Amino acid sequence: MKLRIKGESLRLRITPSEMARLMESGRIDETIHLGAGDDDRLTYAIEISVVAAETTVRHLPREIAVIVPETASRTWAGGSDVGIYAAVALGSRVLEVAVEKDYACLDKGLDNRDTFPNPREGRKC
Secondary structure, X not given: OEEEEEOOEEEEEEOHHHHHHHHHXXXXXXXXXXXXXXXXXXXXXXXXXXXXXXXXXXXXXXXXXXXXEHHHHHHHHHOOOOEEEEEEEEOOEEEEEEEEEOEOOOOOOOOOOOOEOOOOOOOOO
């Protein structure tokens, strides 16, 4: 899973194998260690919720989780949509959230193992 944080936006990209694990278990996560101590880490996750009506974000010490409604996740996983997008209200601020399929790069020579087929492959620009 890839994490991108830029300004007031958070984007996660997942591979086909991660999508399969997410749909099977209801959660996928990864952890990055930022220091030598056990608590010097950040875990980022995607969770499927049967009770959530919309995409939200949960922030705990050392964890960020994007919570996606079950119906939206099943539609996304089984369809051709690139991602699930939300503008999450945080008081007077808005956090733009994207959870997307990780498509194969069109540049030759790049590692495209475990990526979704790029819908633009074979097209001329």
